[in-house]
Amino acid sequence: MTTLFIADLHLDPGRPQITALFENYLASDEVRHADALYILGDLVEAWVGDDDDAELPRRIARAIRAVNDAGVPVYFMAGNRDFLLGEAFARRAGMTLLDDGTVHDIQGRRTLLMHGDLLCTDDVAYQAVRQQVRAPQWKAQILSMPLEARRAFAAKAREDSRAHTGSTMESIMDVNDGAVAAAMRQAGVTRLIHGHTHRPAVHPFVLDAKAAERIVLGDWYEHGSVLRVTGAGVELRGLATG
Numbered sequence: 001m002t003t004l005f006i007a008d009l010h011l012d013p014g015r016p017q018i019t020a021l022f023e024n025y026l027a028s029d030e031v032r033h034a035d036a037l038y039i040l041g042d043l044v045e046a047w048v049g050d051d052d053d054a055e056l057p058r059r060i061a062r063a064i065r066a067v068n069d070a071g072v073p074v075y076f077m078a079g080n081r082d083f084l085l086g087e088a089f090a091r092r093a094g095m096t097l098l099d100d101g102t103v104h105d106i107q108g109r110r111t112l113l114m115h116g117d118l119l120c121t122d123d124v125a126y127q128a129v130r131q132q133v134r135a136p137q138w139k140a141q142i143l144s145m146p147l148e149a150r151r152a153f154a155a156k157a158r159e160d161s162r163a164h165t166g167s168t169m170e171s172i173m174d175v176n177d178g179a180v181a182a183a184m185r186q187a188g189v190t191r192l193i194h195g196h197t198h199r200p201a202v203h204p205f206v207l208d209a210k211a212a213e214r215i216v217l218g219d220w221y222e223h224g225s226v227l228r229v230t231g232a233g234v235e236l237r238g239l240a241t242g
Contacts, residue, residue: 043180
């Protein structure tokens with residue numbers, strides 16, 4: 001059997017071909033016959049609340065619900081773009097919310113699952129913002145705003161994020177090896193799967209004299225990216241649009 005992982009889809013009305021690719025992939029035999037589907041954050045470019053009445057959230061909920069209805073459990077972990085996604089939408093979509101840093105048995109191997117941004121500890125400015133916006137009081141304050149005000153706020157946040165990314169060295173925005181090792185030691189695992197950095201790869205290394213691996217999921221800006229985990233191993237592969 002196969003367990004599937006995706007992340008960093010950044011679904012947005014401005015890229016309808018990627019939304020269609022997402023819907024088509026979730027309707028595929030590969031997904032409908034999988035053991036489980038994990039979405040490790042940044043499903044959308046911006047999430048303004050579970051009460052968003054736009055078309056995109058409805059399409060996302062419908063596509064994920066169909067997977068769940070086919071008997072395949074869907075797990076979701078929030079990223080830095082969709083941390084306001086909550087229980088109401090999860091129920092509507094038929095998916096289970098996971099905390100960042102959850103450990104699951106994946107095809108017989110204990111595996112640490114993260115979005116990945118917590119591992120980018122060299123980006124001090126980002127970590128400070130992350131701590132602020134993840135605070136329950138801050139989230140409650142934002143969600144109490146009118147929907148249109150939240151949409152405007154999200155648009156401004158995306159502009160600020162692009163400015164920060166454009167002015168920060170790539171090495172600073174990547175994961176810190178020490179943070180990776182510390183997270184894996186604390187979880188007691190030798191495999192980590194995460195997204196966020198948009199640098200898909202399988203990184204084998206040695207952790208405390210044991211063979212270990214860090215698997216990075218790809219983004220969906222230009223095409224799809226899926227990790228397939230089976231008892232025989234792992235495979236990262238792309239999905240073409242069109």
